[in-house]
Amino acid sequence: MGIGLGILTFGTLGFVVAFGYISARVTEKRRLEGGPKSSLSADGIAERMARASVTR
Numbered sequence: 476m477g478i479g480l481g482i483l484t485f486g487t488l489g490f491v492v493a494f495g496y497i498s499a500r501v502t503e504k505r506r507l508e509g510g511p512k513s514s515l516s517a518d519g520i521a522e523r524m525a526r527a528s529v530t531r
Contacts, residue, residue: 511523
């Protein structure tokens with residue numbers, strides 16, 4: 476039972492590390508491409524408001 480618990484523990488930690496790495500890579504790629512900013516940031520909402528006022 477101890478071996479199974481060790482495998483489960485390290486498998487979970489490995490998954491978390493792999494998911495974090497992939498998420499960081501995707502975030503960096505989006506930042507470098509100049510994609511839309513989050514509407515939660517001050518400059519992100521200003522960008523969305525400016526885009527909305529131009530299209531009207």
